[in-house]
Amino acid sequence: MSSVLAEPIRIGRMELKNRMVMAPMGVTVGNMDASTVDYFVERARGGAALIFCNVKGSDSFESVDHSIFFTEETEELFRRIVERSHSCGCMVGAQIMPGDGRIGGPSTRYKVPVSASPCSWMHAPKLKCHQLSLEEIALMEADYRRSVQAALRCGADCVEIHAYGGYLTDQFLTRRWNTRTDGYGGSLENRARFLKELIQICKEEGGTDFPVIVKFTPDHYMEGEGYRHMEEGLALARLIVSYGADALHVDAGCHENWFHAMPPAGMQMTTLQSRSAKIIKAAVDVPVLTHGRFGNVAKAEAAITNGVCDLAVIGRGLLADPQLPNKVLSGRPETIRPCISCNEGCIGRVYAGQQASCAMNPRCGHEDGSRDIPKASRPKRILVVGGGPGGCMAAIYAHDAGHQVELWEKTGRLGGNARYACKPFFKRDMHSMLRFFERELSLRGIPVRYYREAEPEQAAAFAPDHIIWAAGGRPVLPASIPGLALPNVYPATQALDDLCDVGDRVVVVGGGLVGVECALQMDMWGKQVSCIDMAKTIPSEPGFKMNDMLMKQYMDKSGVCFMPGTRLKKVEGDALGCRVTVESKGQEHTLDCDTVLLALGFLPTADQAEPFKAIAPVSIIGDSQNPRKILFAVEEAYEAVRALS
Ligand SMILES: Cc1cc2nc3c(=O)[nH]c(=O)nc-3n(C[C@H](O)[C@H](O)[C@H](O)COP(=O)(O)OP(=O)(O)OC[C@H]3O[C@@H](n4cnc5c(N)ncnc54)[C@H](O)[C@@H]3O)c2cc1C
Ligand SMILES: Cc1cc2nc3c(=O)[nH]c(=O)nc-3n(C[C@H](O)[C@H](O)[C@H](O)COP(=O)(O)O)c2cc1C
Ligand code: SF4
Numbered sequence: 001m002s003s004v005l006a007e008p009i010r011i012g013r014m015e016l017k018n019r020m021v022m023a024p025m026g027v028t029v030g031n032m033d034a035s036t037v038d039y040f041v042e043r044a045r046g047g048a049a050l051i052f053c054n055v056k057g058s059d060s061f062e063s064v065d066h067s068i069f070f071t072e073e074t075e076e077l078f079r080r081i082v083e084r085s086h087s088c089g090c091m092v093g094a095q096i097m098p099g100d101g102r103i104g105g106p107s108t109r110y111k112v113p114v115s116a117s118p119c120s121w122m123h124a125p126k127l128k129c130h131q132l133s134l135e136e137i138a139l140m141e142a143d144y145r146r147s148v149q150a151a152l153r154c155g156a157d158c159v160e161i162h163a164y165g166g167y168l169t170d171q172f173l174t175r176r177w178n179t180r181t182d183g184y185g186g187s188l189e190n191r192a193r194f195l196k197e198l199i200q201i202c203k204e205e206g207g208t209d210f211p212v213i214v215k216f217t218p219d220h221y222m223e224g225e226g227y228r229h230m231e232e233g234l235a236l237a238r239l240i241v242s243y244g245a246d247a248l249h250v251d252a253g254c255h256e257n258w259f260h261a262m263p264p265a266g267m268q269m270t271t272l273q274s275r276s277a278k279i280i281k282a283a284v285d286v287p288v289l290t291h292g293r294f295g296n297v298a299k300a301e302a303a304i305t306n307g308v309c310d311l312a313v314i315g316r317g318l319l320a321d322p323q324l325p326n327k328v329l330s331g332r333p334e335t336i337r338p339c340i341s342c343n344e345g346c347i348g349r350v351y352a353g354q355q356a357s358c359a360m361n362p363r364c365g366h367e368d369g370s371r372d373i374p375k376a377s378r379p380k381r382i383l384v385v386g387g388g389p390g391g392c393m394a395a396i397y398a399h400d401a402g403h404q405v406e407l408w409e410k411t412g413r414l415g416g417n418a419r420y421a422c423k424p425f426f427k428r429d430m431h432s433m434l435r436f437f438e439r440e441l442s443l444r445g446i447p448v449r450y451y452r453e454a455e456p457e458q459a460a461a462f463a464p465d466h467i468i469w470a471a472g473g474r475p476v477l478p479a480s481i482p483g484l485a486l487p488n489v490y491p492a493t494q495a496l497d498d499l500c501d502v503g504d505r506v507v508v509v510g511g512g513l514v515g516v517e518c519a520l521q522m523d524m525w526g527k528q529v530s531c532i533d534m535a536k537t538i539p540s541e542p543g544f545k546m547n548d549m550l551m552k553q554y555m556d557k558s559g560v561c562f563m564p565g566t567r568l569k570k571v572e573g574d575a576l577g578c579r580v581t582v583e584s585k586g587q588e589h590t591l592d593c594d595t596v597l598l599a600l601g602f603l604p605t606a607d608q609a610e611p612f613k614a615i616a617p618v619s620i621i622g623d624s625q626n627p628r629k630i631l632f633a634v635e636e637a638y639e640a641v642r643a644l645s
Helices: 034-045 070-086 134-153 168-173 193-208 231-242 255-260 272-283 297-305 316-320 324-328 347-351 389-400 425-445 456-462 492-496 513-524 545-557 606-614 630-642
Strands: 009-011 012-018 020-022 050-058 093-096 122-130 158-163 212-216 248-251 286-292 311-314 381-385 404-408 449-450 466-470 490-491 507-509 529-530 562-565 564-572 575-584 585-594 597-599 618-619
Touching: 009 507, 020 034, 020 324, 034 050, 034 562, 050 070, 050 134, 050 158, 050 311, 070 093, 093 134, 134 193, 158 168, 158 193, 158 255, 168 193, 193 212, 193 231, 193 404, 212 231, 231 248, 231 272, 255 545, 272 286, 297 311, 311 316, 316 324, 381 389, 381 456, 389 404, 389 425, 389 466, 389 630, 404 513, 425 513, 456 606, 466 606, 466 630, 490 492, 492 513, 492 597, 507 513, 507 585, 513 529, 513 597, 529 564, 575 597, 606 618
Parallel strands: 020 050, 020 311, 050 093, 093 158, 158 212, 212 248, 248 286, 286 311, 381 404, 381 466, 404 449, 466 618, 490 597, 507 529, 507 597, 529 562
Antiparallel strands: 009 012, 564 575, 575 585
């Protein structure tokens, strides 16, 4: 029996060889170059039936610095994407976006963004957007037409109109942002006029049978005046089909609850996109596409068999593993390199104005081979110290480059701190990463020595040519605070791993990522939890915006008492209980509890590698260099091995 994802399907006249579609995702900041071509073609070669390239359709009002824009030069590059993708049986769609509107930067013509109406600018709500005049709408549509013409000249198989998520087209569609009183405002039909005209442009240019897909948001899942709910979403879906769209691509949410758009690890796997798509699919007779962590192919398969959608659009899953579709088609889904939904390497970097990559695939964004690890001309004997993400990936990369590798791990398990990262109830899907490490090391027959703490003598006896030090960080434990060695005081990581008895009343010390996640997990277990941090805010260190938005929502819904601006002074007590003395706003007070959990951060362990430098050259990577995230540990593993060849 083969996967339902392997079944062919048609969208209008376009025949698709399977049901796996690459989501529109730009990873380069700025217009296309030759490496962008390789990035897209790699996903086509990976077996996707259709890839979407993200294109900005107009430069009259907004900067096009951040995405693909058709010029003579980039048309040629897009043509190459189409030709090379077609040669491996993959169709290419241009996802053309009219603009960002109120969620973007200022217009190139005005000091504020343009929008359907003078709605508030998302980044400066007191300022109102410039309402596009009828002439300006016509100009934007003329630009859009030119972009459609360019896509067609290059051989694009379809156009997807970008009309979702609170961007400009959705601003026209939505009462909250569209207060116009002319033919583009008021009734749903009027608000949909701009989109209708974009569909018409595609059909006029491509022919009535040219496939047009509309990515839209039937439900913003927001409280508040003027957002769209499913009742109108259904009417909108029917309207879009009546205007000639050949398929609907369903999204959920908008920038105000942005985490729905790129669901972080902390979300339920079955996202709101699936909820919306199922309702839409039952109401229309064109194929429905949707997305939302379908890199987990079991979930994508379930969505198709459960009548949620006809095609699975896969975004980040294809950044982590471009070969995902081929692995499904050849019956090897268990070998897929998983996306851990961290958002750190991909969208996080795009928003920081950097070239995007992937925490699980440092080659992502460098498909032109410029960052490849060459085969070792002289294979080395390599000792990897530490079996966290950095060490596991270093061992895998070194083996694949032809080196002889052994991995030493002082505990009985792989994963390092990433084991604890998978423990909170809302992040359990990250376990796929641990399974991936275990399987890939075992498949390659890389020797893993458990319960072997690297000591210089043993390491010298192994006689390595090179050592990769991936020993992670060590927990901060300030000697100046009395009571941290008491019986009921544990590292938060132990509590997350269920390795210590946690009483009913808990004080978590530290409100960074680890402390907050630990507090939420203890809350979920029914404990009475306080979480203190001397920083002014909890979480104390900002993460990527959408991950933080989700975390804040969990914090608000939990019963945890978060206490920022609160400094730990001492812990007293015995095996029966603890009294925690804290200082807040210059006042001391106490918190009685059964268990204290410490989440005070980590320090590097690079110093511990010093004695090993007499044995062989040492590369220090990941948290042992500087405690951060999985993205850095894996990237540094990759670079350390690349530097060996
Ligand atoms: C609760 C928690 C949640 C987190 N959540 C996230 C998240 O959502 N996203 C994210 O990107 N990051 C997260 N992190 C951070 C992430 O886990 C780390 O950045 C990452 O694990 C670092 O990888 P590493 O390989 O450098 O070190 P580690 O994962 O710490 O691995 C080091 C390994 O070395 C072993 N070791 C140490 N000394 C020796 C020795 N002398 N000999 C042999 N073995 C040794 C250790 O036992 C360990 O297995 C989280 C961390 C925690 C604690
Ligand atoms: C780096 C990056 C860039 C993206 N750019 C676009 C875009 O230009 N247009 C779009 O419609 N969606 C864009 N998205 C959203 C994806 O198309 C997709 O909807 C989202 O990632 C959720 O799917 P996933 O869970 O499979 O990743 C982008 C996502 C990422 C990670
Ligand atoms: S950076 Fe993280 S979220 Fe983005 S594709 Fe890679 S693993 Fe997935």
